[in-house]
Amino acid sequence: MTRIDIAFQAVVLPVLLSFAAVSTVTWAGQANALTPLCAPAGPMNWQEMHQFVGCVAEGLRDEVWAENILPGIEIAPGVDAPDRAIRLEITKGCSLVPAYDHNRGVVSFPHALFYFTLYFQQAMLFQFLGTSPGEGDEDLLSYYDDRLRPALVRERMACPGSDLQKTGRVSRQLPSIMDRRMTNAERDAIFRKVNSDPATDRFQAYVALSPVFFTLLHEVGHAVLHPDGSSGEDHEEIEADDYAAAVLNANGLPVIMGLGIHQIFHSASRGGNDSALACRVARLARNHPVPAAFVDEFGQDIANRLEHFRRFYADEYQRRCDA
Ligand SMILES: [Zn+2]
Numbered sequence: 001m002t003r004i005d006i007a008f009q010a011v012v013l014p015v016l017l018s019f020a021a022v023s024t025v026t027w028a029g030q031a032n033a034l035t036p037l038c039a040p041a042g043p044m045n046w047q048e049m050h051q052f053v054g055c056v057a058e059g060l061r062d063e064v065w066a067e068n069i070l071p072g073i074e075i076a077p078g079v080d081a082p083d084r085a086i087r088l089e090i091t092k093g094c095s096l097v098p099a100y101d102h103n104r105g106v107v108s109f110p111h112a113l114f115y116f117t118l119y120f121q122q123a124m125l126f127q128f129l130g131t132s133p134g135e136g137d138e139d140l141l142s143y144y145d146d147r148l149r150p151a152l153v154r155e156r157m158a159c160p161g162s163d164l165q166k167t168g169r170v171s172r173q174l175p176s177i178m179d180r181r182m183t184n185a186e187r188d189a190i191f192r193k194v195n196s197d198p199a200t201d202r203f204q205a206y207v208a209l210s211p212v213f214f215t216l217l218h219e220v221g222h223a224v225l226h227p228d229g230s231s232g233e234d235h236e237e238i239e240a241d242d243y244a245a246a247v248l249n250a251n252g253l254p255v256i257m258g259l260g261i262h263q264i265f266h267s268a269s270r271g272g273n274d275s276a277l278a279c280r281v282a283r284l285a286r287n288h289p290v291p292a293a294f295v296d297e298f299g300q301d302i303a304n305r306l307e308h309f310r311r312f313y314a315d316e317y318q319r320r321c322d323a
Helices: 006-024 046-074 113-130 137-157 163-167 184-196 198-225 234-250 255-267 275-287 292-298 300-322
Strands: 087-091 099-101 106-110
Touching (some): 046 113, 046 198, 046 234, 113 137, 113 198, 137 255, 137 300, 184 198, 198 234, 198 255, 198 292, 234 255, 255 275, 255 300, 275 300, 292 300
Parallel strands (some): 087 106
16 A cells, blocks of 8 residues: 655644634634544555545535635625525536536535645645745745646546546645655654644644635635626636635635635646736735734744745736736
8 A cells, every 4th residue: 555655644634634623713713613533543545545535525515614614704894795505515527626606506616626735735834834934935836836736737637537537536646845845854843833832733724724715715706796607707706816815814814825726726727827817816915915813823923934925926926927
C-alpha cells in the first residue's frame, strides 16, 4: 500500500479536523456544526484518503452548510440572505467548476475539488506559519500555478472514462509543497505550534475553511443577486465576488485566504490563465485588507504576513490582468 508522505499527515490532518473545531470560533460564534471526525488515527494510505475526503464532503454538505455558512450570511450587515432555500450538492463527474443552478436552487461543488483544497491548505499553512514574513510568497503562487493547477487540468483532460467521472476521485496523489523547500524540522515546528497554541490552531482552522467558503459564498451571491440565472458576464461575477468578500469580512475571515483556490477552481475548465479572472482576483486582493477583528484575535505577526501576501497577490494578478 502506498503511504502518503507522513509530513503531509502532520499538518493536513489537524487542518481538516478543524472543520469540527472551528465551528465555535468563526462566524462570530454563530456556527455550531458538529462535523464528524473523519480522519483515521494514523497516516493514511491512498484508499483511506479517498474515504477521508468523502467523509469531509458529507460533513460539509450535511452540517457545515446549514449550520455555519447560511447563518454566516445572516450576520453580514448589508448582505441579503437568499430568499429561497438553497441546497448544497457535492457532485461527481467531469465538471470541476462550482456553480449555482437557479432552476433547482442548488449550489454544486465538485467532490474532486476537496483533494485540491487539502493540498492548498497545507501550502498556505506552511507559508503563513513557517517562513519569515513575506518570504515564499512567490513560491506559494508558483506551487499553485505550476504544480497544483496542471494536476487539476490533467484530471479533467482524462475525463470522461476516468475515476473522476465514476467516483469523483482524483486518480493519483497530487504534488505537495513539501516536495520543495521545507525541511522536516520546519514542518515539525509548525505541527507543534498548531498543537500547542490555541490561537495557531484557530488560525489553521481559518486556513482550512476560507477557500471552500469563499467559493460557496460566491455561488450564494449568484443565488441572491441573479435569481433568474447568471449570465456569466464579468459584472455579475464581480457582484458575486463582492458578496462573498462581504460575508467573509463580516465574519472576520481575510478574503485573501480564499483567493488562490478560487483562481484554481475557476481556471480549471479553461486550462490556462484567464485574464478576466486575474482582474477579479487582483481587485479582491486590493480591496480587502485583513479585517481588524482578525488582527485583534491573531496578532500583528500573522496579519502582517497575510497583508504582505495580499499585496503581492494584488500586484501579480494585476500584471496578469493587464497582460
Ligand atoms: Zn460566478
